Amino acid sequence: MNFFEHQDQARRRTGLLSLLFFLAVAIIVVLLNIVFIVALAWSSHKPITLELVQAQPEIWLLGTAGALLVIFAGSGYKWLELRKGGRQVADMLGGRKIQSNTQDSDEQQLLNVVAEMAIASSMPIPDVYVLDDDSINAFAAGHQPSDAIIGVTRGCMEKLSREQLQGVIAHEFSHILNGDMRLNMQLMALLFGILFIGLVGRLLMHSSSRSRNSKNNAGPMIGLGLMVIGYSGVFFGSIIRAAVSRQREFLADASAVQFTRNPDGISGALKVIGYGAGSDVHNPASEEMGHLFFGQAFTSRLNIFATHPPLNERINRLDPSWNGQYLKPRVTSAPREIPSRKSTLDSATSAIISGLAGATSGGHADTKNQRIEPENNTTAVLSERQRALLNLQAAAIEPDSARILIFSLLIASPNKLIAREQQDLVRKQHGQQSFTTLLQFYPAAQTLLPGQRLPLVEKSLTALREMSPQQYENFHTTLVKLAKADGEIDLFEWCLYRLILQYLGAHFNTVHPAKPRYSQADAVASEIATVISYVACAGQEHPEDIDKAYAAGIAAGGFSAVKRDIAHTTSGSLNPLNRALAKLTQAYPHIKGRIIKALMATITSDRHITEDERDMVKTIATILESPIPKELIE
Known part of the structure; x- marks a missing residue:
């Protein structure tokens, strides 16, 4: 099966259907103008002639402006309603956020699968919501990857095997990567704008019918026309929306197989749905948001309104040798006991020590930035470092300790006086208990290798999103003060801050999604040159090596040869x-x-990737909402 071919076909068809959607809006505007002309002729007792139409150009202008105003007003209202992104959609569907430290075994398994698929798709870990519904379904929602969430029904967690659950989650990550989330939100808003025409017509007809004005009042006629056009527009708009959604489902199915390398997972989930588990979501909003889901979320009597392709067709594309037999749901067993955090850390530590001890038995263990020569206490030293790392990883998933972990990563100045000032700042801003926890984390944070710090920041993002808005404001203020305490911002501090700002800023609505404006590289040529120049300087020291790395980047991207701005990159300012x-x-x-x-x-021009280069490119990819290259995923 050629999944890339299926992806290309789905994208082409989606483009044509989206064009058809906007063509439908244009037709609606024309029809509304005709209604206004007819109403004018009726109220003035004049026949509808070409002369009448040509003599009233302002009617066309006002009709067009009025129609677009009504559509955009309705769409704008819906867009504002969805301004919080994925969280708003989850709330409308009755979702409950799964806490990072949940003790429910099914929820914990789901969080693990989401984390695995985030790594496979080179994306950050999103928040996960559960819908208390027995059906098998899931959805992804948001304006952009930084505010994306994934929702899963209780039935999806309980009735699918781990392999099948992986397929479903990979499908949802495909929607995030393929830009379907924003498209889906736009379709919801536009369709509501068309519906708004009908609602305005209904209101106008109702108010005009109660008016005591003369019989020449054209209000009822205009109201009736608006109702007919508005509801008809919704009818045909729903058909187009469903067709767009069906094509995106094929695309997401194909992309999911690329992530998991296992078509049996997602096809198995579809077979369980077909066995009788079903995918109907019992929520009033499921019809309006049906195109967001993994499976058909509402019963559609007409296939033209179905937001998803038939199960058989989806399964056959994924499994051409399918014999037509569906699969029984997983039998839910008694809740599994989740091992205590201490026992998990101890067992993981033992495994790491064993592996590292084996690696050092041949003479030495070479890490990315540090060579450790064999000594009598090598295993003990490695054990202590790895135990510290594991404890910090455990702190990263706890909401209360994740903030202090981030602070401890920033307090890394070799100047003890500055480090004490930073620690006192945490005590003043967050209290004695936080200060005590910081003193516990700080020694462990000092032992981390450069390549271990940024992954801890990424791991903590899910827990940090559980802060209140006031806690986030205080947290953000402390971050800035800690980073500036020594009078300069180094590369790690910049990466840490930009990651926090990107994902927490979007979550707490302090950073808003950027709208695409530049479709040509030449329009942002100098900015591209600036970014490539900074990255070239991050991994090289000699001017000739920097120039070589910069030239390699410009050539690989196919960008115009812009001279490198040496003044920017040597100023020390970011x-x-x-x-x-x-x-x-x-x-x-x-x-x-x-x-x-x-x-x-x-960064590969010298055939070697340093930790600074790795962190910088990962951070820039995150800021640009682009998948992180596989070569940078550890």
């Missing part, structure tokens, strides 16, 4: 980089993809 990235977030996805490709060529 402000030019921040300004460049702020503009590049408004580039279209295909431009962003070329930028990431260029950055990978930049």
